[in-house]
Amino acid sequence: MSTLELRGLGARYGKKPVLHGLDVSVGDGEFFVLLGPSGAGKTTTLKCVAGLVDRADGSVVIGGRDMTGVEPYERNVAMAFESYALYPQKTVADNLASPLRSGRLGTWTEAERAARIEAVTTTLGIDHLRERLPKELSNGQRQRTALGRVLVRPADVYLLDEPLSHLDAKLRATMRAELRRLGEFSRTTTVYVTHDYQEALALGDRIGVLRDGRLVQVGTPAELWDAPHDTFVARSLGQPEMNLLPARADGGVATTAGGLAVGVDTNVSGPVELGVRPRDLTVTAGEARPEGFRVRGRVELAERLGRSVELSVRTEASGGGPGDTLIAVTDDPDVRERTAVTLSTEHSRVHVFAGSDPGAYAHRVGSARPRTDTEGEQR
Structure with a gap:
């Protein structure tokens, strides 16, 4: 088992920069997930750790040893490629045995190899395919x-490049559980790449969100879910995505174009975005309890998703305007289209994002708060 450190890691393909000075430390035995869309630099990061990228900038440190100039086969890392990279002329058992026959990994007897292969194939559900x-x-x-x-x-470090991407949904869920169990059993430092937020939340001890070759935020699943760094991270986690409503903040109150006004615990003024996750909204027919953030509206669209129902709710607007549209999720099968409802949640669940650059991802600057009597109340 070993630690892994990336210090100012950079890479380019030709003249195009792909990674921009990544700095992150992965603890001994930690399961670290890199989450990001296609082209974010996830696979390139793994290849840099494995020593497969020429002229990478910065350094990769494994177990306290700087790997600059160290050949890939001397780094003691094991990498699973999304493209399989299997020996076509060898059976499944022989493909699995090939790393164990290398003299660099020590001497394995035939019985030890067979036992190891049986344990792994049984766990992965391919023992009948050997x-x-x-x-x-x-x-x-x-x-x-x-x-x-x-x-x-x-190995000192496992590098897993979207290893579940070609599996069906049921098998992916099963394999997530198995991978988690394997990680807890082996306690081998693992870097896992995925574009699937569910995999990241289910597997990662910590998650690093990668965008355009830069780490936007690193934290535990709970930290990223509850306090996303910006609107990119906020919408990278969760389905349906977080609701984001453009608003304008002034004097401690943010007001949307549809007339929804909430108190905010930040001194920011000017354009902001109010964010709330659909599953954080409680849906109540008619009026809701008075405490917390709440807004009335009418269901425009109801889509059943198994036991849950995804609702598109048009909120009531002051001054007869069109109101705002919020997505909410409920388990109440009786909420239907054209039903009058109240959406409510805790103020801390309503995030406030602000940014000065047009078109850029807005950074989280605070949360909603209860409004004072002098500020009025959304009705």
């Missing part, structure tokens, strides 16, 4: 085999 060739496997089976070839060998 004698098949890659061409006889489905895409999901190939991906599990590629993942198994990484997990079968001892």
Whole structure:
């Protein structure tokens, strides 16, 4: 087991910069997730750690040892590629055994190799496929085999590049649980790349959100969910995405174009965005309890999603305007279209974002707060 540090890590392809000075420390045995959209630099980061990128800037430190100039095979890292990278002429068992036959990993007896392969294939659900060739496997089976070839060998750091991307939804959920269990069992430092926020929240001890080759925020799943650094992070987590309402702040009150006005615990003035997650909103037919943030509206669209119903609610506006549209999720099957409802939540769940650059992602600057009597109240 080893720690991993990235110090000012940068990379470029030709003249195009891909990574811009990443700085992050991954603890011994930590399961660290890199989350971001395609093109954010996630795979390039893994390749830099593995030593597969020429002329990378900065440094990669594994177990206290600077890996600058160290060949990939001497770094003792194991990487699973999204593209499988299996030996086509070898069976599943032989593909998994190949790392254990390398003299660099010590001497393994045939019995030790067999026991290790059996444990990994059983966990991954491919024990019945050990004698098949890659061409006889489905895409999901190939991906599990590629993942198994990484997990079968001892290493200082596991590098996993979207290892579940080709699996169906049910198997992905099962494999997330298995990966979490494997991580807790082996306590091997792991960097896991994904664009799926559910995987990131389910697996990560900490998550680093990557955008355009820069780390936007690093924290625990709870920290990123409850206090996103900006609107990019806020909308990267959760489905449906966080509601964001353009507003204008003045004198401790932020007012949207639809007339929704809330108190804010920040001194910022000018354009802001009010953010609230759909699942943080409580939906009540008619009036709601008086405490907390609340707004009345009418359901315009109700979409059933299994046990839950996703609602598009048009809020009441002062002055007869069109109001704002908020997305909410409820488990109440009786809430239907054209139903009058009240949406409510705690003030701390309504985030305030502000930014000075037009078109840029606004940074979180505070939360909503109870309004005073002199400020009035949204009705």
